[in-house]
Amino acid sequence: DAGVTQSPTHLIKTRGQHVTLRCSPISGHKSVSWYQQVLGQGPQFIFQYYEKEERGRGNFPDRFSARQFPNYSSELNVNALLLGDSALYLCASSLWDINQPQHFGDGTRLSIL
Amino acid sequence: QQQVKQSPQSLIVQKGGISIINCAYENTAFDYFPWYQQFPGKGPALLIAIRPDVSEKKEGRFTISFNKSAKQFSLHIMDSQPGDSATYFCAAIDGATGTASKLTFGTGTRLQVTL
Numbered sequence: 437d438a439g440v441t442q443s444p445t446h447l448i449k450t451r452g453q454h455v456t457l458r459c460s461p462i463s464g465h466k467s468v469s470w471y472q473q474v475l476g477q478g479p480q481f482i483f484q485y486y487e488k489e490e491r492g493r494g495n496f497p498d499r500f501s502a503r504q505f506p507n508y509s510s511e512l513n514v515n516a517l518l519l520g521d522s523a524l525y526l527c528a529s530s531l532w533d534i535n536q537p538q539h540f541g542d543g544t545r546l547s548i549l
Numbered sequence: 550q551q552q553v554k555q556s557p558q559s560l561i562v563q564k565g566g567i568s569i570i571n572c573a574y575e576n577t578a579f580d581y582f583p584w585y586q587q588f589p590g591k592g593p594a595l596l597i598a599i600r601p602d603v604s605e606k607k608e609g610r611f612t613i614s615f616n617k618s619a620k621q622f623s624l625h626i627m628d629s630q631p632g633d634s635a636t637y638f639c640a641a642i643d644g645a646t647g648t649a650s651k652l653t654f655g656t657g658t659r660l661q662v663t664l
Contacts, residue, residue, distance in 0.1 A: 440592075469650055478638050478654030479593065492651050526592050530650055537583065538650060540592035 438463065440529050440541035448547045449517050457512040457544045461529030468510040469538060470502055471526040479526055485510055486532065522548045553641050555655030562662050568626040570658045572639035575620065579641035583652070584613065584624050587636045629662045636660070
């Protein structure tokens with residue numbers, strides 16, 4: 437079975453631009469979460485979506501938004517990019533929303549120039 | 550309150566030795582504790598997880614020990630191999646907040662297994 441797939445794998449943007457990152461969960465998984473991992477640190481929680489509804493939001497500014505589609509795939513959008521947004525963006529999926537093992541994709545490496 | 554503290558930051562172990570990574574937490578509402586392994590350029594991969602009603606869980610060469618009263622848990626890698634060289638993260642989920650599956654990660658331990 438395919439794991440969590442994310443696209444694109446790498447992306448280079450300039451300050452002020454907008455970016456959309458995409459995630460397809462493991463088949464049958466209904467929950468998708470997004471994390472930001474800055475080099476040398478552990479991932480930080482951004483959002484969780486379950487059944488197309490936002491179930492949790494981390495301490496990130498409103499420039500970050502996300503949505504989940506009927507097929508359970510998800511998009512993460514970041515507006516007005518800042519240099520500090522450079523990071524590995526990880527998507528994780530789980531069967532449902534409560535205390536389930538979360539399985540991560542390999543992420544999108546976003547570089548802001 | 551939401552922190553998970555992890556040590557050591559880096560670890561060098563000889564092949565065949567035991568690697569031990571420790572984590573401590575303060576939030577008593579944490580009720581699920583997974584460990585992840587991450588190789589360079591890859592996402593974290595779930596290794597093993599434990600719930601606080603169990604003091605130890607073993608899967609192959611990997612064992613989690615959990616001390617609920619001390620609010621500490623650790624990962625033991627027996628017979629460490631060069632292929633185990635990676636960064637390891639402990640994590641915890643607070644199932645009581647309604648924020649569902651928010652993972653709070655430790656700061657990571659870079660493990661190097663030498664020949």
